[in-house]
Amino acid sequence: MLNFKPASPLLLLLILSACGTKEGGFPSLERRSYETEAPISAPIESAAAPSLLSGEFAAKADALRARHMAAHAAYIGALAAVQAIASKAAGSSPGSEAWVNAHLMLSRLDKTRADSVAAVRDFDGLIFEAGARDAGLAVLLTEAQRPLIEDVAQQSAEIARLSKMIGE
Secondary structure: OOOOOOOOHHHHHHHHHOOOOOOOOOOOOOOOHHHOOOOOOOOOOOOOOOOOOOHHHHHHHHHHHHHHHHHHHHHHHHHHHHHHHHHHHOOOOOOOHHHHHHHHHHHHHHHHOHHHHHHHHHHHHHHHHHHHHOHHHHHHHHHHHHHHHHHHHHHHHHHHHHHHHHOO
16 A cells, blocks of 8 residues: 655755746746737738649649549439439348348449549649649649539538438
8 A cells, every 4th residue: 555655845845946947036927929919910921822723733633623523423323323222222121132232332322433532632632742832822722622522522421321321
C-alpha cells in the first residue's frame, strides 16, 4: 500500500522556484502584443488570381470534368433500375435471392461512379501541383472541382440510402 507523506518544505520551494524567470522575477501578467483587442485585419492578398486557368491546367481540368460527366451519366442511367430492384428487395431476408440481386446491382452502380471518384482524386493532385506554383490557380481549380465533389457526395448518399433500404 502506498504511504503518502506531506511534501517537505524544501520540495515545495523547489517547485515554486520553477515559476520564476531567469532575471529572478515572476513573468508579467500584462497582455502580450498579439493579445490586444485591436481588430484583426484581413490577410494581405497575394497577386490577383488569374481569371482563367492556363492552357496546361485548363486541359487537365477539362479532361477530368469530361471523365466525371461520362461516369455520372452512366450512374444516372443505371440509378432508376437499381432503385426499383432495391425497393422490391426492401424487407427481404438477408441471403435471399432478391437481397443478393439488389446488393449485386448496388455494387455495379457503385462501380459505375468509380471514374467520378477517381476524377475528384485526380483533381486533388492537380490542385496540389498548381498550389506549388501559384495559389491563385489552386483556388480556381478548387472552384472547378466543387461540382464534381457535390455530385460524388450525392451519389454516395444515394448509395447509402439504397443500401439501408435493402438491409445490410
